[in-house]
Structure formats: structure tokens, C-alpha cells
Amino acid sequence: xxxxxxxSVQAGRPGFVWAAPAxxxxxxxxLLPMFVVVYLSFTSYNAISDPVWIGVKNWKHLAADPLVxxxxxLSAILTVLSWxxxxxxxxxxxxxxxxKGRTRSVLxxxxxxxxxxSGAAIALLWSTLxxxxxxxxxxxxxxxxxxxxxxxxxxxxxxxxxxLVIAWQFIPxxxxxxxxATRAIPTSLYExxxxxxxxxxxxxxxxxxxxxxxxxxxxxxxxxxxxxxxFEIILILTGGGPGTATRILPLHMYITGFRGFDMGYASVxxxxxxxxxxSLSLLITKVTGYRKMASQKEGL
Amino acid sequence: xxxxxxxTPEIPAAGHVPARRPAxxxxxxxxxxxxxxxxxxxxxxxxxxAVWLVIVCVxxxxxxxxxxxxxxxxxxxxxxxxPNNLTVGNYATIMRSEFPRYFVNTIIxxxxxxxxVLALALPAAYAIVRSRKKSVSTAFxxxxxxxxxxxxxxxxxxxxxxxKAGLYDTLLAIILPTAALRCPFLSSxxxxxCGTSPRNCMxx
Amino acid sequence: MFRxxxxxxxxxxxxxxLAVTGVSACGSSGPxxxxxxxxxxxxLWTLQNPGVNGVQQKAVDRxxxxxxxxxxxxxxxxxxxxxxxxxxxxxxxxxxxxxxxxGGNLKGYVDAGQVADLTKALDAAPDVKAKFIPSVLDVGIVxxxxxxxxxxxxxxxSFFYNKVVFKKAGISAFPTTWSDFLTVVDKLKAAxxxxxxxxxxxxxxELMYLEYFLxxxxxxxxxxxxxxxxxxxxxxxxxxxxxxxxxxxxxRGAFGTNYAAVNYDNKGSQALLTSxxxxxxxxxxxxxxxxxxxxxxxxxxxxxxxxxxxxxKGGAGDPHDIVGNPSNFYxxxxxxxxxxxxxxFLLQEMVSDEYVAGMISVGQVPAIVGLEKKVKVGAxxxxxxxxxxxxxxxxxxxxxxxxALPAALSQTMLTNIQEVFNKQMTPQQFADAMDxxxxx
Numbered sequence: 001x002x003x004x005x006x007x008s009v010q011a012g013r014p015g016f017v018w019a020a021p022a023x024x025x026x027x028x029x030x031l032l033p034m035f036v037v038v039y040l041s042f043t044s045y046n047a048i049s050d051p052v053w054i055g056v057k058n059w060k061h062l063a064a065d066p067l068v069x070x071x072x073x074l075s076a077i078l079t080v081l082s083w084x085x086x087x088x089x090x091x092x093x094x095x096x097x098x099x100k101g102r103t104r105s106v107l108x109x110x111x112x113x114x115x116x117x118s119g120a121a122i123a124l125l126w127s128t129l130x131x132x133x134x135x136x137x138x139x140x141x142x143x144x145x146x147x148x149x150x151x152x153x154x155x156x157x158x159x160x161x162x163x164l165v166i167a168w169q170f171i172p173x174x175x176x177x178x179x180x181a182t183r184a185i186p187t188s189l190y191e192x193x194x195x196x197x198x199x200x201x202x203x204x205x206x207x208x209x210x211x212x213x214x215x216x217x218x219x220x221x222x223x224x225x226x227x228x229x230x231f232e233i234i235l236i237l238t239g240g241g242p243g244t245a246t247r248i249l250p251l252h253m254y255i256t257g258f259r260g261f262d263m264g265y266a267s268v269x270x271x272x273x274x275x276x277x278x279s280l281s282l283l284i285t286k287v288t289g290y291r292k293m294a295s296q297k298e299g300l
Numbered sequence: 301x302x303x304x305x306x307x308t309p310e311i312p313a314a315g316h317v318p319a320r321r322p323a324x325x326x327x328x329x330x331x332x333x334x335x336x337x338x339x340x341x342x343x344x345x346x347x348x349x350a351v352w353l354v355i356v357c358v359x360x361x362x363x364x365x366x367x368x369x370x371x372x373x374x375x376x377x378x379x380x381x382x383p384n385n386l387t388v389g390n391y392a393t394i395m396r397s398e399f400p401r402y403f404v405n406t407i408i409x410x411x412x413x414x415x416x417v418l419a420l421a422l423p424a425a426y427a428i429v430r431s432r433k434k435s436v437s438t439a440f441x442x443x444x445x446x447x448x449x450x451x452x453x454x455x456x457x458x459x460x461x462x463x464k465a466g467l468y469d470t471l472l473a474i475i476l477p478t479a480a481l482r483c484p485f486l487s488s489x490x491x492x493x494c495g496t497s498p499r500n501c502m503x504x
Numbered sequence: 505m506f507r508x509x510x511x512x513x514x515x516x517x518x519x520x521x522l523a524v525t526g527v528s529a530c531g532s533s534g535p536x537x538x539x540x541x542x543x544x545x546x547x548l549w550t551l552q553n554p555g556v557n558g559v560q561q562k563a564v565d566r567x568x569x570x571x572x573x574x575x576x577x578x579x580x581x582x583x584x585x586x587x588x589x590x591x592x593x594x595x596x597x598x599x600x601x602x603x604x605x606x607g608g609n610l611k612g613y614v615d616a617g618q619v620a621d622l623t624k625a626l627d628a629a630p631d632v633k634a635k636f637i638p639s640v641l642d643v644g645i646v647x648x649x650x651x652x653x654x655x656x657x658x659x660x661x662s663f664f665y666n667k668v669v670f671k672k673a674g675i676s677a678f679p680t681t682w683s684d685f686l687t688v689v690d691k692l693k694a695a696x697x698x699x700x701x702x703x704x705x706x707x708x709x710e711l712m713y714l715e716y717f718l719x720x721x722x723x724x725x726x727x728x729x730x731x732x733x734x735x736x737x738x739x740x741x742x743x744x745x746x747x748x749x750x751x752x753x754x755x756r757g758a759f760g761t762n763y764a765a766v767n768y769d770n771k772g773s774q775a776l777l778t779s780x781x782x783x784x785x786x787x788x789x790x791x792x793x794x795x796x797x798x799x800x801x802x803x804x805x806x807x808x809x810x811x812x813x814x815x816x817k818g819g820a821g822d823p824h825d826i827v828g829n830p831s832n833f834y835x836x837x838x839x840x841x842x843x844x845x846x847x848x849f850l851l852q853e854m855v856s857d858e859y860v861a862g863m864i865s866v867g868q869v870p871a872i873v874g875l876e877k878k879v880k881v882g883a884x885x886x887x888x889x890x891x892x893x894x895x896x897x898x899x900x901x902x903x904x905x906x907x908a909l910p911a912a913l914s915q916t917m918l919t920n921i922q923e924v925f926n927k928q929m930t931p932q933q934f935a936d937a938m939d940x941x942x943x944x
Contacts, residue, residue, distance in 0.1 A: 016435040018427035022420040022483050023439055029458065029480030030449050031442075036457035047456065048594040048616040093352060096345040107349055111356055117363075124770070125363050131772045132762035133781060134378035136362070153704060153764025155926065168355070200342065221447070222485070229450040241705060242764045243923040254452050258587050260912035261612075263456060270453030277448025282441065375771055375798050376778065459591060468597055 034274065041267035051264070058268045068269070071249040074159070078248055079227040081163055086223055087216065090171045094178025095208055108179065115172040123236035126165045130237070152238060155245035162234050162246050169233065170226070174219045181215035182208060217288050221281045228277045249273060367391070409474050416479040421486040428487065446484030544841045545574040547599040548834075549589065552579040555793070555866030556656065562862060563853040573845045575601075593618045593837065600840040601849070605907040606643040606652050606833045608731065612910070613835065614646045620836040623650045625847045635855045639901045640830040640871035652833030653850045657789070657868030658895035659829040661712050664791055665784040666777055667809045669697055673783070678811035682720075685814045689758045692783050698760040700753070701782035702925075703768035707918030708906055710925050712786050713753075715827040715905060716813045717746035723820035724900040730942075731908050738938035742820075747924050747931030754927060764926055771798050778802040786813070788828050789891050792884055793867045803883075810890060825900040829907070831871045864888065871895065916941045 041058055043051035062068060097108040114122065129136040132149035141149035151157045189207050198206065209216075231251040234240065240247035240255060247255070250273060257266025365383050366374050373385045428440045454477075462473045550560060557579050564577050578599075580588060585603075592598050593613055604610050613619050626633050633641075636654055644652030665678060673695035679685040692699040703709040718726050722742030729737035753759065760782070766772040774791075776782035778799040785791070792810075796803050815823035834854070836846045853859050855872060863870045867884050869891045879888040895901065906914040920937050923929040929937070 013433075014423070014427040014431050014436075016427070016431070016433060016439065018431075019424040019436055019439040019487075022424035022487060023442060025416075025420055026443070026446055026480050026483045029461075029477045030446050030454065030484075033454035033457035033461065034449055036460075037453050040456070046612075046616075047590045048613065048618060089352065092345065093349060096342065096349055099342075107353065110353060111349075113360060114356060121363075125359055127767060128366075128379055128770055129359060129362060130765060131379075131767065131770065131775075132765040133772065134380070134775055136358070136380065137765070139380060148760075148762040150762035150765045153762055153766070153926075155928065168359070171352075172356075221444075225447045228448065238705065241707075241919070241922055242926050243928055244919060250450050250452070253450065255915055256912070258452070260915045261590055262912045267453065270450055273450045273453070274445075274448050277450075278445045281444045281447060285444065372798065372800055375775060376801065378775070378779075456591070463595065463597065 037267045037270050040263060041265075041271050043264050043267075045263040045267075046261045047263055054264070058264045061265055062268050062272070067244060067247065067252055068249075070244055071247055071252040074245075074247065075228060075249040077159075078163065078166075079224050082166060082227050083220060083223050085163065085167050086171050086174055087219065089167070090174035090219070091178050091209075091212070091216070092204075093171070094175040095182045095204065095212075097175065098179045098182035108175075111175065112172050114169055115176075117169075119169065119230075119232035120236055122165065122169050123233045126161075126168075126233075127237055130161060153242055155242050158238055158242060158245050162237060165233050165237060166230075170223070174223070177215055177219050178212060181212050185211045213288075217284065221284055224284070225277045225281050228273055228280075405471060408471055409478070412471075412475045413479045413482065416475070417482045417486055420479075421483045424483070425487045440487075443484045443487045446481070449481065451481055545576055546601070546840065546842060546846055548575055548577050548601040549585070549592075549599040550577065550579055550603040550834075551585055551832075552581050556863070556868065559859065559862035559866060563856070563859045564849075566856075566858065567849045567853055571845065571848065573842070573849070575845075575849060594839075598837045598839050600837055600842070600846045601834050602837065603655070604652060604833050604835055605903075606830065607903040608908040608910060610644065610652050610833065610835060611646050614651050618838055619651045620838045620840065620843045620847070621649050621651065622653065622836065622847055622850070625851060626650050626653075629851050632851050632855050635872050635874075637871045637873055637896060639898070640895070643830040643901075643903055644833045644835075652835045653854050654831035654871040655834045655850075655854050656832040656870070657863060658831055658871050658891060658901075659789045660826040660891060660894045660898070660901070661716070661786060661788050661813070661828040662826075662890075662894070663784050663786050663811045663813060664777065665809045665811065666780055666782075666807055668807050669780050669783045670809070673697060678809065679814055680812070682814045682816045686756070689753070689756055693757060697780070698776065698782040699758045699784060700760075701766070701773040701776035701785040702759045702763040703766045703773040704759070704763035704922070704925055705765060705767045706769070707922050708904070709768055709773070709787075710750075710921050711905055711918065712788075712827065713750055714746055714921060715902060716786075717749050717816075718742060719825050719827060719900070719902060720813070720816040720819040720821040720823070721745055721749075723822075724825060724902055727902055727905070727908075730905075733942055733944070736939065738942055739935045743935050743938075744931045747934050750924060751927065751931065754925060759925075764922075774798060778807075789869070789887075792887050796867070796883070810887060812894075822899045824898055825902070826894055826898040827902040827904065829904055830895075830901045869895065913942055 040051060042053060042055060044054045044058075045051035093111070097104050097111070117125075130152040132138055132141070132151070132153065135149070137146075137151050138149040141147060141151065146154075146157070152161045185208065189211070190203060193203050193207055227248075229250050231248060231254060234246050234248060234251055235254065238246045240251050249269065253266050253269035253273065256269065257263050260266075362379055366379055367390055368386045368388065369383050370385045370387050370389065374381075424439070424443070427436050428443075458477050462468055462477075467473045467476075548560075548564065550557070557577070561577055564575050567573065568575055589599075589602055589604070593602065594616055598618070604613065610619070637658070640654050640658060641650075644650060644654060663678065669692075670676075670678075673692050675688055675691060679688045689699040715727075722740065722745075726737070726740055726742050729740070766776070768774075773782075773785055773787075774795060777785045778795065792803070792808070795808065802808060812823070812826075834850055836843055836850070840846050860870050860872055860875070861878070864875070864879055865882060867882075867888070869875075869879055869888050873896070875892060876889070879885070879892045882888070902908075906918060909917065917938060920929060920934050924931065924934050
């Protein structure tokens with residue numbers, strides 16, 4: 001680069017002021033309420049009367065609540081399995097759809113459709129499908145060994161049903177991320193590989209996947225943090241049941257706060273979720289060097 | 301490269317080598333594929349995509365087709381029965397109800413949220429990638445924090461905030477918090493897109 | 505040039521943001537201010553129910569016309585309504601009149617001091633007071649004072665059965681004792697039919713069995729003790745025995761095998777009943793209007809039968825006791841800008857002939873005395889008569905437990921009930937868990 005463009009690149013580096021509006025806006029409507037939630041975790045509050053300060057009583061209850069351990073375990077399993085299943089499907093699919101060709105574009109558009117539906121709509125749809133007597137479950141069940149079609153009522157199977165529906169909803173999104181990122185990979189890399197005689201699978205593992213590293217991390221962070229805060233589907237599909245078989249932590253928080261109207265304890269769970277989610281995302285980005293956020297391209 | 305003018309890089313299909321200018325300056329035949337056709341087609345990929353297509357489309361069928369059936373008929377015979385009593389009556393019913401108003405509300409909220417988030421989060425994403433300042437990387441950590449805020453947890457404090465601001469029962473009461481909770485999402489996933497292309501840098 | 509282009513783009517973006525948010529701010533009604541204006545606008549919040557809402561709107565219109573008030577009806581869907589009400593009551597956005605379930609549900613608001621005491625107003629209108637069925641009005645009384653006025657039909661829980669299926673299995677009449685009931689269950693199983701349709705994915709559907717068992721086995725006092733949160737009320741042997749009977753039904757296969765996956769809201773259990781795959785369902789009286797909406801042919805063919813919950817020999821409870829929703833209630837917010845007008849609306853319209861006739865016409869059976877002839881009209885004449893008779897003559901009308909108990913305890917209870925039905929918890933464990941949960 002010439003010295004003229006180099007200095008203009010230096011001078012053109014954006015400062016904090018570019019990020020400031022977003023931070024302020026987000027701070028007022030998301031961070032500030034979160035501070036209030038921390039305060040509420042030390043109170044007893046049922047949303048009708050004013051909060052009453054009770055100190056660490058709610059936090060002590062956290063240690064004694066048997067459901068919390070169960071919820072944490074379920075959330076952890078859901079997070080790991082979701083990440084595995086969704087990445088395993090979305091990544092190859094995204095790479096495949098990034099290719100040229102009209103069929104692929106049409107296919108991409110069709111596969112994008114679940115993203116257009118709200119979580120509630122998806123949950124209602126699948127709720128009908130899972131009906132053991134009249135839904136798809138009654139037909140598919142006998143074919144795979146569940147003779148009475150009882151998927152979502154079986155404590156062991158309900159979890160996997162929920163996993164499936166969440167994957168169904170979010171794989172299109174992550175496919176889109178991978179598709180976009182794959183398209184940005186410079187073809188020079190593939191040309192070089194072609195000359196060296198690498199066939200498709202080797203190209204995939206040695207070029208595509210490493211180039212997609214940042215996207216894998218972004219997508220992974222979104223999936224992991226999402227699993228810790230998203231429960232709309234589970235709420236409508238199983239309500240946390242049967243019993244507590246699918247009551248992940250954010251759902252436990254919701255039921256405690258908005259069905260049981262125990263906002264103080266629900267706030268404790270919220271703070272716990274925030275702490276776990278933030279630690280995980282910071283940990284991941286730090287370990288993978290993503291935090292530097294420097295571009296992989298030359299010259300930037 | 302041929303795609304430089306359009307700015308969109310393409311992945312070559314397997315076995316297809318982009319045309320090169322041979323040494324004697326003659327223009328080569330474009331699009332000449334190399335290798336037998338069964339090596340060019342991506343069977344594994346195609347099969348996988350087809351399977352996923354079925355998984356996506358079957359529920360969508362059950363979304364769309366029952367909406368065209370008479371409700372009593374559909375419930376009596378079950379969702380799996382062949383649809384033979386089709387009607388648009390269900391659509392007429394919702395159009396007569398409050399649905400159009402809800403739809404308009406949704407459009408307004410969506411447009412406003414998108415506008416706000418783009419206007420605020422994209423510059424932030426750009427700054428996160430390009431800036432070397434520590435204040436900006438701290439900003440990124442704060443933004444990562446925001447990803448983990450469980451929306452339902454902050455609803456009550458937000459409700460109090462919105463009421464105090466006099467915005468209760470308005471569309472802004474939905475737009476502002478929704479946009480605020482979406483900012484981190486965009487800011488963290490778009491830096492890749494923001495900072496990747498060398499051409500954008502060179503174009504200045 | 506680049507810099508001015510960038511500035512230009514930012515300016516455009518900013519304008520777009522302003523424009524859209526401006527539109528959204530315009531397309532809204534401002535927040536409701538209580539007080540101000542000559543005829544103050546009063547808010548009435550109720551649940552969404554197409555038939556009933558029409559009748560309520562007419563009552564509101566009549567009242568506005570006759571008294572010059574500005575009462576406005578707003579309807580909401582069930583689950584969000586509960587949350588919305590909880591946060592609104594006690595704030596500046598509180599409605600003037602609100603729908604509630606009476607009993608424990610109402611007590612929550614009364615204890616927060618947010619409900620107006622209507623005792624004096626009701627005593628001053630003895631003819632109005634005399635019109636309500638006493639056992640129902642009782643549910644609107646908290647700590648001896650009247651806080652809620654019944655506004656909807658009585659909704660007892662009964663058994664509904666498919667007459668065609670019964671006939672095919674050779675059963676001539678619905679059993680009246682529990683031992684006969686078990687015989688019928690076995691007969692139905694032998695005929696290849698699932699005896700009972702149960703929406704096991706929803707705890708409140710399963711709750712109804714426990715409500716009846718405890719009442720029949722231990723008498724209504726057992727649940728009263730639980731409501732009063734007396735020590736050891738949950739650990740009572742009657743509770744354990746009731747849950748034992750539940751598991752006995754499960755073991756006999758009375759509910760089939762996949763009941764835990766069946767959902768009431770998407771008509772899963774009703775589809776079982778109407779298609780003949782199952783023979784009976786224990787449900788509240790709203791089942792008839794619901795079946796009429798979703799499966800009208802089943803009703804017009806006369807295939808639906810209804811009957812009381814069987815008597816249990818040796819049990820302490822009266823076989824005529826019922827459980828369910830005694831009614832739903834309207835209460836006046838103590839923060840209302842015009843408590844007098846709101847009270848006047850309730851005392852005037854809730855017993856008016858037009859309102860009562862309107863309710864009957866949409867299939868509700870109001871909690872008003874003297875309606876024997878009036879309810880015998882319309883498509884559901886026989887059923888309405890049956891329900892009315894039940895509501896009028898039952899010695900005890902226990903409120904649904906998930907409305908009578910505090911919200912947090914209710915949630916725990918529903919989860920535990922589900923686990924008992926799924927055989928993940930024994931009856932004794934249930935009693936112990938509920939005892940622990942109810943301890944303050």
C-alpha cells in the first residue's frame with residue numbers, strides 16, 4: 001500500500017462514538033432494567049404490591065430448590081445437543097447452498113421458510129403434529145417403535161422432541177449465516193486446491209471449515225446464549241412437562257415469575273441466567289481469539 | 301478475476317476451473333467443465349439437502365393445508381386425512397376480525413425495529429472490527445453481555461420504565477425494548493460481514 | 505466525496521428512523537389517565553369469549569345510556585390476562601372493573617388493598633343480593649366482606665360420555681357408584697375402547713380427578729383445611745387415598761397409554777371422545793359450548809351424554825357435592841376514579857333480565873335463583889337445566905384448586921399432579937411434597 005492510502009486508513013479508523021448510540025440505547029432499555037432485576041432478587045415482589053426487601057432469603061432458596069439443579073442440567077444438555085445438532089446440519093447445508101445454480105437458490109429460499117414463522121406459531125403447529133392419536137406422531141410412531149405415538153408425553157422422549165422443534169426453527173437462520181460466509185471465501189483458495197488435486201471433501205475440511213471459523217464461533221455463541229434464554233417453543237409445546245422433564249432454566253424462571261407471581265425468586269434465576277450466559281460467551285470468544293475481532297483479511 | 305467487476309465471489313462447482321487467459325492471448329471457452337458428470341454433481345450434498353427439504357416441508361404442509369379446510373371437517377377426521385372440503389372461509393373470518401389491525405401494527409413495529417437496529421448496531425459493528433481502541437473492545441464485551449439478557453426477566457422493570465415515560469399502551473413501548481434487545485445480536489454477528497472484503501477498503 | 509456520501513447516507517438513515525417511529529407514535533392511544541374530563545372513562549377488563557362478550561357489551565351500552573357514564577369494555581386472552589391484571593392492579597393503569605375467579609384469586613388482590621368493598625352497597629340493595637345463588641356469592645366474599653359480584657355462568661365439572669360407544673359396549677346407563685364405574689371401565693376396555701379421554705399434558709385436566717376424589721372420600725372440609733393452610737392438611741390420609749385411586753385408574757388402563765401427550769387446547773381429548781376412540785371425559789360445563797364450536801355434528805346427532813361424578817361408598821363426602829368454577833366475578837378497583845358508578849353498573853346490570861337472558865342464549869347458566877324455566881330454552885335446554893339444578897342444589901361447590909390456592913403453590917401442585925398421573929411420584933410422596941411446599 002502507498003503511504004498515502006496507509007495514512008488515510010489510519011485516520012479513518014472509527015472511534016468509540018460510532019458504537020456509542022447503540023450502547024446508550026441498549027443500556028437504557030436492557031442494562032438498566034437488568035440492574036433493577038438484580039435489586040428485585042433481594043426483595044419479595046408479587047407485582048401487585050411494592051417490593052419488600054428481604055435480603056438474601058431468595059438466594060438461600062436457590063441453594064435449596066431441587067428444581068434448579070434439574071433445570072440447570074436440562075439447560076446444559078439442551079445447549080450442548082442443540083449446538084451439535086444444529087451446527088452439524090446447518091454448516092454443510094449452508095456450504096452446499098452457497099454454490100452456484102438455480103436449483104440451489106430455489107432450495108435456499110424454500111428452506112428459509114421456517115424462519116418466517118413466529119415461535120408461537122411453530123409450537124402450535126408441532127403441537128398438532130405430536131398429537132398421539134390424530135397427528136403425525138400416530139403415523140410415524142409405530143414405524144419407529146413408539147407404538148402408541150406417545151412422544152411428547154414420554155419424559156425421556158419429550159426432551160428430544162423439543163430439541164427437534166427448536167432445531168427446525170433455527171437451522172435456517174444458521175444456514176443463512178454459513179451460506180453468506182461461505183460465499184465470501186475467496187475462490188483463489190479453491191483454485192489452488194484444485195491444482196493440487198484435492199477433491200471435494202478435502203476442500204471442505206481443509207479450506208471451507210477453517211475459513212468459516214469466525215462464523216462457527218458467532219453462530220455457536222448465538223446458539224449457546226440462545227439456549228439459555230429462549231423457551232417460547234417449550235412453553236407452548238410441553239409447558240415444561242411431562243412433570244419437569246423439559247423445564248429448562250429460563251422456563252423455570254418464567255413459571256416462577258409469571259405463573260407463580262414470585263418475582264423475587266424469579267429475579268434470582270434471571271441473574272443466574274445472565275451470569276452463566278455472559279460468562280460462557282466471554283469465555284468462548286476469549287478462548288478462540290474472537291474478541292480481537294480483527295479481520296482475517298490482509299490489509300485490515 | 302471475472303467476478304471482480306460484480307464484487308460477488310463465487311465458489312466454483314467441483315471440477316470447474318474458471319477460465320484462464322492462455323499465454324497466446326486467445327479467449328478460452330468459458331464454462332467448460334472438467335471431469336465426468338457424476339463427479340461434478342454433489343450427490344451427498346444434494347441428498348442431504350433433499351432430506352432436510354422434506355423435514356422442512358412436511359410441517360409446512362400441515363400448516364398451510366388445514367387452513368384451507370372446514371374446521372369441523374378437519375377436527376372430526378384428523379389432520380392426516382386427505383383434504384377434500386376446501387374453503388377460504390377461515391381466511392375470511394380472520395379478515396373480518398381485528399386481524400388487519402394487528403397486521404398493520406406488526407408491520408409498523410417491524411419496520412421501526414429494523415430501522416433502529418440498523419441505524420445503531422451497524423456502525424457499532426463497524427467500529428468493533430476496525431477500531432483499535434480499548435474503549436471499543438470494552439463496548440464489545442458489554443454487547444456480548446446483552447446477548448445473554450433473558451427478555452422475560454427484564455419485562456417488569458421495563459414496564460415500570462415505559463409507564464414512567466408515559467409510553468404505556470403505545471407501539472413505541474414494544475418497539476424500543478425489542479430494538480434494544482436486538483442490537484447486541486446484530487452487532488456481534490455482523491462484524492464478520494463488515495470487515496471481510498478487502499475491496500471495500502481499497503475502494504476509498 | 506466519500507465523506508459527504510457517508511454523511512448523506514447517515515442523514516437518510518436518521519430520517520427513516522424518525523419517520524417510522526413517528527408513525528408508530530401516532531398510531532397509538534395515549535396512556536389511560538384516571539380522572540380528568542367531565543364523564544370519566546371507566547375501563548372494564550374481561551376475558552375474550554365471543555358469545556359472552558356480545559352480551560357484556562350490550563349491558564355496558566345500556567348502562568352508559570341510562571346513566572351517562574363512559575364505561576368501556578376490553579377483552580383479553582386467558583393466560584396473558586392473568587399477568588396483565590397482576591401488574592396493572594395497584595398501578596396507575598388499573599382497570600376500574602376487572603374479571604377474576606373469586607376465592608383465592610380474588611383474595612390476592614384484596615390483601616393488597618386494591619379492591620373496593622361492596623358489602624354496604626350490596627346490603628343497601630337486598631333485592632339484588634337475594635337474586636344470587638348463595639353458595640356462588642360466597643366465593644366472592646373474602647374475610648366476610650363482599651368484593652366480587654358473580655357475572656357469568658356456573659361451571660360445575662361432570663362426566664361427559666359418548667352414548668353411541670356406551671351402547672355398543674352394552675352399557676345402558678352411566679354408573680352412579682364407584683364400583684360400578686370400575687366395572688364399566690373394564691367393559692369398555694374389553695370392547696377395545698379407551699375408557700377415558702384425558703388431556704394429560706395439561707395439569708388442570710388431571711386436577712379435576714383429585715378434586716372429586718378428595719371431596720367424595722374426605723368431605724369438603726379436607727380441601728377447606730388446605731385452603732386455610734392448616735398444618736398437615738396436605739398430608740391427610742384422605743389425600744393419599746385419593747391419589748391412590750388415581751393411580752389405580754392409571755394401572756387399569758382407564759386413561760389409555762398416551763394420555764400424557766394429549767392436549768386439551770388443540771382439541772386432542774375432545775377428538776378422542778367425539779370420534780369414539782374414547783368413551784368419557786371429565787370436564788367443566790364449558791365442554792358443551794366448546795364441542796358445539798368444534799364438533800357440531802356430534803351434538804346435533806344427540807351422541808353426547810352427561811352425568812354426575814359417581815358416589816364413593818364409605819366416603820365422607822356428599823355424592824351431590826360438585827367442584828368447578830362457581831362463577832366468575834367482577835370486582836371494582838379501589839383506585840377507580842368513580843367507584844360509585846362502577847358499583848352501580850354491577851348491581852344494576854348483573855341481575856338485569858336482559859343480561860341474564862343474554863347469558864342463557866349463549867349457553868351460560870347464570871348464578872341467579874329462580875331460572876328453572878328460563879334456562880330450559882335453546883339448543884342446550886336439557887344441559888342447561890342439568891347444570892342449573894347442580895349449581896342450585898349442591899351442598900358444597902368447591903372452587904377449582906388452581907384458582908383457590910396461591911399462585912406459586914398452584915404451580916407446584918399442578919406439576920406434582922402430573923408426576924403422579926405419570927407414575928413418577930407415589931401418592932405419599934405427593935402428599936409430603938405438597939406439605940413441604942405449603943409450609944410458610
